[in-house]
Protein backbone atom coordinates (compact mmCIF):
# COMPACT_ATOMS: atom_id res chain seq x y z
CA UNK A 282 0.00 0.00 0.00
CA UNK A 283 1.50 3.28 -1.01
CA UNK A 284 0.20 6.68 -0.04
CA UNK A 285 -0.34 9.66 -2.33
CA UNK A 286 2.64 10.58 -4.46
CA UNK A 287 3.72 13.92 -5.91
CA UNK A 288 2.60 12.71 -9.33
CA UNK A 289 -0.97 12.34 -8.05
CA UNK A 290 -1.32 16.12 -7.78
CA UNK A 291 -2.06 18.50 -10.63
CA UNK A 292 -1.01 21.82 -9.20
CA UNK A 293 1.68 21.93 -6.59
CA UNK A 294 3.01 24.95 -4.74
CA UNK A 295 6.22 24.78 -2.76
CA UNK A 296 6.34 27.65 -0.29
CA UNK A 297 9.92 28.07 0.87
CA UNK A 298 11.80 30.05 3.47
CA UNK A 299 15.18 30.30 5.13
CA UNK A 300 15.19 26.61 6.16
CA UNK A 301 15.19 25.66 2.45
CA UNK A 302 18.57 27.31 1.94
CA UNK A 303 20.04 26.54 5.36
CA UNK A 304 21.53 23.26 4.12
CA UNK A 305 23.26 25.23 1.35
CA UNK A 306 24.95 27.34 4.00
CA UNK A 307 23.10 30.55 3.16
CA UNK A 308 23.28 32.83 6.19
CA UNK A 309 19.93 33.79 7.66
CA UNK A 310 18.64 37.12 8.89
CA UNK A 311 17.22 35.72 12.07
CA UNK A 312 18.04 33.02 14.55
CA UNK A 313 21.32 31.40 15.45
CA UNK A 314 24.15 32.53 13.22
CA UNK A 315 21.98 35.24 11.67
CA UNK A 316 24.10 37.88 10.00
CA UNK A 317 22.41 40.59 12.02
CA UNK A 318 24.62 39.62 14.90
CA UNK A 319 27.50 41.19 13.01
CA UNK A 320 25.57 43.97 11.33
CA UNK A 321 22.86 46.13 12.82
CA UNK A 322 20.20 45.67 10.11
CA UNK A 323 18.67 49.07 10.86
CA UNK A 324 21.83 50.57 9.52
CA UNK A 325 21.97 48.51 6.35
CA UNK A 326 18.65 47.02 5.24
CA UNK A 327 15.99 49.68 5.13
CA UNK A 328 15.14 52.56 2.85
CA UNK A 329 16.06 55.16 5.48
CA UNK A 330 19.56 53.77 5.72
CA UNK A 331 19.85 53.78 1.95
CA UNK A 332 18.67 57.38 1.74
CA UNK A 333 21.28 58.36 4.32
CA UNK A 334 24.25 56.40 3.02
CA UNK A 335 23.72 54.28 -0.11
CA UNK A 336 27.40 53.36 -0.39
CA UNK A 337 27.43 51.84 3.11
CA UNK A 338 24.26 49.88 2.33
CA UNK A 339 25.94 48.57 -0.83
CA UNK A 340 29.03 47.56 1.11
CA UNK A 341 26.82 45.39 3.30
CA UNK A 342 24.88 43.90 0.35
CA UNK A 343 28.04 43.15 -1.58
CA UNK A 344 29.23 41.31 1.53
CA UNK A 345 25.99 39.33 1.44
CA UNK A 346 26.46 38.69 -2.28
CA UNK A 347 29.90 37.22 -1.64
CA UNK A 348 28.53 34.92 1.10
CA UNK A 349 25.64 33.70 -1.07
CA UNK A 350 27.75 33.35 -4.22
CA UNK A 351 29.73 30.68 -2.37
CA UNK A 352 26.55 28.61 -1.82
CA UNK A 353 25.16 26.00 -4.22
CA UNK A 354 21.62 24.59 -4.50
CA UNK A 355 21.08 21.53 -2.31
CA UNK A 356 19.29 18.25 -2.98
CA UNK A 357 16.01 19.80 -1.85
CA UNK A 358 16.23 22.54 -4.49
CA UNK A 359 16.98 19.89 -7.11
CA UNK A 360 14.04 17.69 -6.07
CA UNK A 361 11.68 20.66 -6.43
CA UNK A 362 13.19 21.56 -9.81
CA UNK A 363 12.77 17.98 -11.04
CA UNK A 364 9.13 17.96 -9.93
CA UNK A 365 8.62 21.08 -12.03
CA UNK A 366 10.12 19.43 -15.08
CA UNK A 367 7.37 16.81 -15.06
CA UNK A 368 3.92 17.52 -16.43
CA UNK A 369 2.36 18.74 -13.22
CA UNK A 370 2.30 22.46 -12.84
CA UNK A 371 4.69 23.27 -10.03
CA UNK A 372 5.26 26.77 -8.72
CA UNK A 373 7.80 27.85 -6.16
CA UNK A 374 6.69 30.73 -3.96
CA UNK A 375 9.73 31.75 -2.00
CA UNK A 376 10.70 34.23 0.66
CA UNK A 377 14.35 33.63 -0.17
CA UNK A 378 16.33 36.18 -2.15
CA UNK A 379 19.34 33.96 -2.86
CA UNK A 380 18.26 32.79 -6.34
CA UNK A 381 19.05 29.13 -5.58
CA UNK A 382 15.72 27.82 -6.90
CA UNK A 383 16.45 29.32 -10.33
CA UNK A 384 20.03 28.06 -10.20
CA UNK A 385 18.79 24.50 -9.58
CA UNK A 386 16.51 24.63 -12.63
CA UNK A 387 13.11 25.63 -11.30
CA UNK A 388 11.37 27.81 -13.86
CA UNK A 389 8.12 28.94 -12.28
CA UNK A 390 9.21 31.02 -9.28
CA UNK A 391 7.57 33.85 -7.42
CA UNK A 392 10.08 35.69 -5.28
CA UNK A 393 8.06 37.49 -2.62
CA UNK A 394 11.05 39.33 -1.20
CA UNK A 395 12.88 40.04 -4.45
CA UNK A 396 16.29 38.88 -5.59
CA UNK A 397 19.73 39.70 -4.27
CA UNK A 398 21.11 39.53 -7.83
CA UNK A 399 18.73 42.11 -9.28
CA UNK A 400 18.92 45.88 -8.86
CA UNK A 401 16.43 48.64 -9.49
CA UNK A 402 17.04 52.34 -9.87
CA UNK A 403 15.88 54.19 -6.78
CA UNK A 404 15.00 57.18 -8.98
CA UNK A 405 13.55 55.93 -12.30
CA UNK A 406 12.62 52.37 -11.23
CA UNK A 407 14.31 50.52 -14.10
CA UNK A 408 15.55 47.02 -13.18
CA UNK A 409 18.67 45.10 -14.14
CA UNK A 410 19.69 41.47 -13.55
CA UNK A 411 23.26 40.96 -12.36
CA UNK A 412 25.59 37.99 -12.51
CA UNK A 413 26.60 36.46 -9.16
CA UNK A 414 29.23 39.10 -8.44
CA UNK A 415 29.48 42.06 -6.10
CA UNK A 416 28.12 45.21 -7.76
CA UNK A 417 30.61 47.88 -8.64
CA UNK A 418 28.61 50.34 -10.73
CA UNK A 419 26.26 51.97 -8.18
CA UNK A 420 24.64 54.59 -10.41
CA UNK A 421 21.89 54.05 -12.98
CA UNK A 422 23.21 54.42 -16.56
CA UNK A 423 20.00 56.12 -17.64
CA UNK A 424 19.27 58.76 -15.02
CA UNK A 425 22.27 58.77 -12.68
CA UNK A 426 20.17 57.72 -9.68
CA UNK A 427 21.41 55.09 -7.22
CA UNK A 428 20.87 51.41 -7.92
CA UNK A 429 19.48 49.61 -4.92
CA UNK A 430 19.14 45.85 -4.41
CA UNK A 431 15.70 44.81 -5.71
CA UNK A 432 14.80 43.13 -2.46
CA UNK A 433 12.18 43.81 0.18
CA UNK A 434 13.85 45.57 3.07
CA UNK A 435 12.49 45.97 6.57
CA UNK A 436 9.58 48.38 6.27
CA UNK A 437 9.17 47.90 2.48
CA UNK A 438 5.96 46.65 0.90
CA UNK A 439 5.86 43.45 -1.13
CA UNK A 440 5.29 43.77 -4.86
CA UNK A 441 1.49 43.76 -5.38
CA UNK A 442 1.47 41.77 -8.60
CA UNK A 443 3.76 39.06 -7.19
CA UNK A 444 1.67 38.73 -4.05
CA UNK A 445 -1.55 38.60 -6.07
CA UNK A 446 -0.19 35.82 -8.31
CA UNK A 447 0.96 33.88 -5.25
CA UNK A 448 -2.48 34.08 -3.65
CA UNK A 449 -4.19 32.93 -6.85
CA UNK A 450 -1.86 29.99 -7.36
CA UNK A 451 -2.08 28.92 -3.73
CA UNK A 452 -5.87 29.16 -3.72
CA UNK A 453 -6.11 26.84 -6.72
CA UNK A 454 -3.39 24.27 -5.95
CA UNK A 455 -4.18 20.78 -4.71
CA UNK A 456 -0.89 20.26 -2.85
CA UNK A 457 0.78 22.99 -0.79
CA UNK A 458 4.16 22.15 0.72
CA UNK A 459 5.87 24.65 2.97
CA UNK A 460 9.58 24.11 3.45
CA UNK A 461 11.63 25.69 6.17
CA UNK A 462 9.47 28.67 6.93
CA UNK A 463 7.67 29.68 10.05
CA UNK A 464 5.94 32.44 8.03
CA UNK A 465 5.38 34.63 11.03
CA UNK A 466 5.84 37.86 9.08
CA UNK A 467 2.82 39.26 7.22
CA UNK A 468 1.78 39.15 4.46
CA UNK A 469 3.65 35.89 3.83
CA UNK A 470 2.03 34.51 6.98
CA UNK A 471 -1.39 34.70 5.30
CA UNK A 472 -0.47 32.50 2.37
CA UNK A 473 -1.08 29.08 4.00
CA UNK A 474 -4.59 30.34 4.79
CA UNK A 475 -5.29 30.53 1.06
CA UNK A 476 -4.27 26.90 0.65
CA UNK A 477 -6.66 25.93 3.42
CA UNK A 478 -9.51 27.91 1.89
CA UNK A 479 -8.81 26.25 -1.45
CA UNK A 480 -8.90 22.74 0.08
CA UNK A 481 -5.34 21.79 -0.89
CA UNK A 482 -3.55 19.07 1.03
CA UNK A 483 -1.16 21.07 3.20
CA UNK A 484 2.23 19.70 4.21
CA UNK A 485 4.64 21.43 6.54
CA UNK A 486 8.31 20.49 6.35
CA UNK A 487 10.17 21.94 9.30
CA UNK A 488 12.33 20.45 12.04
CA UNK A 489 10.26 22.28 14.65
CA UNK A 490 6.66 23.14 15.28
CA UNK A 491 5.88 26.66 14.05
CA UNK A 492 3.18 29.21 14.85
CA UNK A 493 1.55 28.17 11.54
CA UNK A 494 1.60 24.39 12.19
CA UNK A 495 -2.14 24.25 12.91
CA UNK A 496 -2.83 25.24 9.30
CA UNK A 497 -1.29 22.01 7.97
CA UNK A 498 -2.70 18.49 7.54
CA UNK A 499 0.67 16.75 7.54
CA UNK A 500 3.78 17.65 9.52
CA UNK A 501 7.15 16.32 8.38
CA UNK A 502 9.62 17.04 11.13
CA UNK A 503 13.16 17.00 9.84
CA UNK A 504 15.67 18.67 7.54
CA UNK A 505 14.33 19.90 4.19
CA UNK A 506 16.52 17.65 2.04
CA UNK A 507 15.60 14.47 3.93
CA UNK A 508 11.88 15.18 3.98
CA UNK A 509 11.74 16.26 0.33
CA UNK A 510 13.60 13.08 -0.62
CA UNK A 511 10.98 10.98 1.15
CA UNK A 512 8.19 13.00 -0.46
CA UNK A 513 9.68 12.57 -3.94
CA UNK A 514 10.24 8.84 -3.35
CA UNK A 515 6.57 8.34 -2.50
CA UNK A 516 7.32 7.06 1.01
CA UNK A 517 4.15 5.10 1.96
CA UNK A 518 1.82 6.82 4.41
CA UNK A 519 4.05 9.91 4.50
CA UNK A 520 1.10 12.07 3.50
CA UNK A 521 -1.45 10.38 5.68
CA UNK A 522 -3.00 13.17 7.73
CA UNK A 523 -2.00 12.86 11.38
Ligand SMILES: [Zn+2]
Nearest residue numbers: 402405421424
Ligand atom coordinates in the same frame (compact mmCIF):
# COMPACT_ATOMS: atom_id res chain seq x y z
ZN1 LIG B 1 17.47 55.48 -13.23
